[in-house]
Amino acid sequence: MTRQAKILVTIALMLGMTLAALDTTIVGTAMPSIVGKLGGITLYSWVFSAYLLTSTVTVPIYGKLADLYGRKPLFLFGSALFLLGSIASGAAQSMEQLIIFRAIQGLGAGAVQPIVLTIIGDIFVLQERARVQGLFSGVWGLSSIIGPALGGLIVDHFSWRWVFFINIPFGVVSALLLIIALKEQVERKKHHLDYPGTFLLSAGIIALLFAFLQGGTSWAWSSWQSIGLFALAIAGIVLFILQERRAAEPILPLSLFSNRIIVIASIGGLVLGVIMFGITSYVPLFMQGVKGGSATDAGLILGPLLLAWPISAALSGKVVLRYGYRFTSLLGSILTVIGMVMVLFFHPQTTLAFVMVSMVLIGSGLGFSSSAYILSVQNAVPWNLRGVATASTQFFRTIGGTIGVAIMGSILNAQMAQRFAPIFAHYTTDAARLPTNVAPANVLLTPEVRNSLPLDFLQQLQGALSQGLFWVYLLLMISAIIGLIAMFWLPGGRADQYAYKAETTEEAPEELMNSSLAHMG
Template sequence: MTKQTRAIVVVAMMLGMFLAALDTTIVGTAMPSIVGKLGGITLYSWVFSAYLLTSTTTVPIYGKLADLYGRKPLYIFGSLLFLVGSVACGSAQTMEQLIIFRAIQGLGAGAVVPLVLTIIGDIFTLEERARVQGLFSGVWGLSSIVGPALGGLIVDHFSWHWVFFINLPFGLISVLLVVIALKENVERKKHHLDYIGTLTLTGSIVALLFALLQGGTTWAWNSLPSLGLFAAAIALLALFLYTELKAAEPILPLSLFNSRIISLSSVGGLILGVAMFGVTTYVPLFVQGVQGGSATNAGITLGPMLLAWPVAATFSGKLIIRYGYRFTSLLGTTLTAIGVIMTMFFTKETSLTFIVVAMILTGAGMGFASVVYTLAVQNSVPWNLRGVATASTQFVRTIGGTIGVAVMGTILNAQMAALFAPIFSRFASVAQRLPHDIAPANVLLTPELRATLPAAFLNQLELALSQALFWVYALIVALALAAVVTVFFLPGGRAEKYTYKEEGAEIGEEPISEPLAHLG
């Protein structure tokens, strides 16, 4: 591949990454306006849940198919399906239609990010990839900052429909450039698709995510629906693992995890996902609920983290080449741990400077660590397993974040229920004047109501929420410290020592139970 052709592919992949990242942030800004037009406030969460379910469950499937049939056709298919879903979302007339179309959009989105990372892994050497990964992290960070602002501008000056239609130019240009520039040599042979593995994995994830997303809200955690869904998730997972051990061409080769590098990178990615989703979800809640900041203030608070991430990712590649996986990931996980430890000291009087420093350290740490986990996995496998290996790291990170946020939500709700009840009892006369359709936890997040509350009542509620959030942050800290410990099990030395050798059957330093070249 010539330098010019490779540059075109890079531009196409950056557009694809920008497209996926932008969609995750821009829709949230527009949702209040969309609900105002279409109604259906009770279905609000399902606009996000439907997208999350389909985009998460399809990641490992796309990764495996990309190994079997090539990255190009799968990337084109996923991108076009995403665009079809985007047009349908922009044309929705009811909330029910929007939810269905968001699910279609998610089916396409499951291909975009993992295949972008996989294609970059294909066309660059380890040294080149280490530099380029920082560029793509920068695209993600920029999209995360631009998305909310752009969503607000579109809703205020145009129409919410354009929040979805804006995907079209980016997506079509990306697909066109891939069609023109990306050339692949895929071995043509008959494949045995792992249908049972695909169905059991998908079913297990759907049951798990459905239980986590609806548990504690639609029904109680100990209710029959919750228990039934968790039981179904476990049973289907067990069947999936059994199937993968027997399948000729498994959708997720379990022998991949015989590699210390891949298994530890997966654990690290899972913890990273929990920390990332936890911080981005619950730090804004602190700023609004405890300190009385606006939604804009809460969003700005995350800005330093989202900027520090791509900056650190850019330097991470150079450190990996020079010092190896262990040193770079130790630096990343240590910075993340320090940053999240600082969140445990957040109080109503905490200065903006302290919060910003905590976010910078957390973002920088995640930037250093995330690049390590992606490069280490890609460097450890041959071409015919790079797609499923890369997809597995993205899959684990997303699942980790989803499960983590659900567990944190459970902790927060339990703490608030215990702490808020006595306060409302002491201020019974004030509580009776509150609107009946607003939950106690939402009182602190409604500026109009906050302004009418007596200072003593408001201060006690803020203190209670701060105490409840402390235990959420404590969980994030415990996981961050666990991530630091796992780093010491990564192999030391320069990264190039652990590059997969085609003539052998090794991944990094450790042999796999079957020759990798025959697993694809």
Template sequence: MAYGVQAATGETKRFYVLLSVMMAMFMGAIEGTIVATAIPAIVGDLGGFSLYSWVFSSYLLMNTVTVLIYGKLADVFGRKPVITFGIIIFLGGSILCGLAGTMEQLIIYRLIQGLGAGAVMPIATTIVGDIYTKEERPKIQGYLSSVWGISAIMGPAVGGLLVEYASWRWVFWVNIPLGIVAIAGIWLFLHEKTEIRKQKIDYSGAFLLTVSISALMIILVEGGVRWSWISFEVLAIISVSIAAIILFVFQERKNPEPMVPFELWKSRSILIANVVSFTTGLMLIGISSFLPAFVQGVMEKSATIAGFTLTAMSIGWPIASTIAGRFILSIGFRATSVIGGVFLIIGGFLFITIIPTAGPIGAAVASFFVGVGMGLTSTSFIVLIQGAVAWKQRGIATASNMFMRNLGNTVGAALLGGILNGQIIRYFSREGGEIGKTLTLDSTNALLNEEERIHLGPDVKELLQNGLAFSLHTVYYAVFIFAIISFLFIFFLPKTGNEKVN
């Protein structure tokens, strides 16, 4: 027998639960800003630039494939035990990441960290949906989004200072007290009523989805770099990915308790919100993963300054989310989302105009505009989705939206990382002459380590920086294209948010 759960709002101390949930979300939010700031230093220390994108991809893979499982488990066993389990696994992975001695070890430990992270954001958001009414949620979502602003200010600053004056290993360990406080608050102040009902978890579906996404990631990162696009290895992995996703669809359709309830996607509101979350997830990872490398490796600025270029995005996000709560009540979901789409396009366009000689200010401005667009759209989508489903589906509905954004992050990290690696190799071959023949992807490590960079010859340094700048601009052209696609899809949202899923 499994246990279903109903919210016990009357017994729950909402203010303290909200603070605890915000602490859990802060733990996940600051993780992103700190690691993105520290990753050039990590690569400079451990080596392995060719594995750069896998540090993000491994974390995002497990985060993506588990978020739906956690959402379903939260609807069965309750929010409290599921989010607690996730936080504990996340903290264990964080400890191990700080102890990593090689890039390969770090990638494995990031898998563990991602396994726990899949529970944090969706369940935290679901808890808020449980204890606050539909009318209160827009305002509360603004409070939750303020977490991103606080983490944006603290994360890059703390991360940069730790990298410069202590060790990059501490960027993983700062999560430990945050997680402990969050668990304590949730268990002390959140109360749930349980009722016994039968239900099964679709672990087979989860396995098939993991196989499919993992195979796709390998193709996107290594195709055209390690293997030719028409090589046996690539074709074999593509076959595995396609076969797994086909089996996954069959599994979900026949399973009475699927991991992905396809009936949710029959709602146009949920369908469009999830599709746009996927495309904006691609944008988000393209900026947060690779912008620090541009600022540190090409502009030759410190880790702290690189972090603050990302801070601008995370400041724009909560400001816009707070405004979005008011916009939703006055002009509606669709109009709020359209305005957000405009900001995404402006931000995407500004990224393709960035030049090294302009300094990091231009990068920060572009980041801010993207953050505003993300804040307006993401807040609209969460409130819209939670209002379109009943309590018993709120966990999985919220998780499905988080899943699509995480899937966008996962595919984006692999796809854009593959583009970056391929473009660097082609640039060295095309523009490098005799020097280019001696360089590999891992030669770029030297740009991300200040001590190694100052010992580079002027010709080698110029070639490496030009190659990295050219390749990253290719990534930002892709980001701009995804911004346009997101904007176009937003127009398909219904004009009212009254659509209800049975």
């Protein structure tokens, strides 16, 4: 591939990454306005859940199909589906319609990020890839920071519908550049798609995610709904494993997990998802509910984390090349653990500087770790498994985040129920004057209500929320420690020692053809 073609493909992939990253943060800012226009506040969470379910389940499926039929057609299909869902979401006339269209958006989004990372692995050799992965982490971090502010500007000055329509120019330009610049040569042969495996994986994961998303909120954890969904999830996953053992071309080859690097990177991705989703969900809650900040303050406090992540990811490429996967992952895990220990000591009097330092440490740790995981997995497999291997790292990250946040939400809800009730009972007169349309749990998150509370009452509630969040942060710290321990099982030494043997011939297409592997031209 020529240098000019690589530049064009890189720009196309960066636009695609921007597309995915913006959508994760920009919609949340617009949701209050959307509910105001469409109604259906009881369906609020499903706007996010529908997208999350479909985008998570399809990640490994797209990864496998990209290995069978090439990255380019799958990326273009996913982008087209994402844009179709975006256009439909922007035109939605009811909350029910919006949920359906968000699910379609998710079906497309499941292709974008993993295939972007896979194409990077294809067109750049290890030394180049280590630097480029940092660049793409920077795009993700910057887009995540811009997303909430951009969403606010769009809602204030245009219409909430443009939150979805803004995806269109990014997606169209990305697709056109990729069509022009990326030339793939894929070995053409008849494939046997693993339809039973695809169905069983989808059913098992949807049941699992649905159980965690709704358990403890729509119904109790011990209810028949939760038990039934968990039983369905276990049955689906067990049958999926049995199917994969006998499938001619399994959708998720179990042989991948005979490689120690892939197993440890998957565990690391799972932990990374728990911490990333947990921090971005519950540190803003601390800033707004305990520290009394605005919604803007709550969003901005993640700025140090989202800036430190891409910087450390860019540096991690050099560290991986010089010191290897284990050193880089351990460095990232240690920084994350130190940051999480600081978070564990958050209380109503915690200074802003203390919070920001903890965010920088966690962001730096996650940046070093995430790059090391992706590089180690891509370097350990041949071209015809790189798509599904890369997708698996994204899959485990999202699963970890979804399950982790659901468990943290249940912990916090239980803590608040236990701690808030005695306070409201003690301040009965003040509690009786609270607006009836504001739930007790949301008193601290509604500035007008919060500012009307007597100081003693307010401080009691803030202390109770802080104590409840302690148990959430404790779970995050334990997860970070588990991740740190797991990294000792990564092999030591230089990264190039563990490269798949075809890695050295990536830039010799004729040799790859002779070995019956598809190659990039």
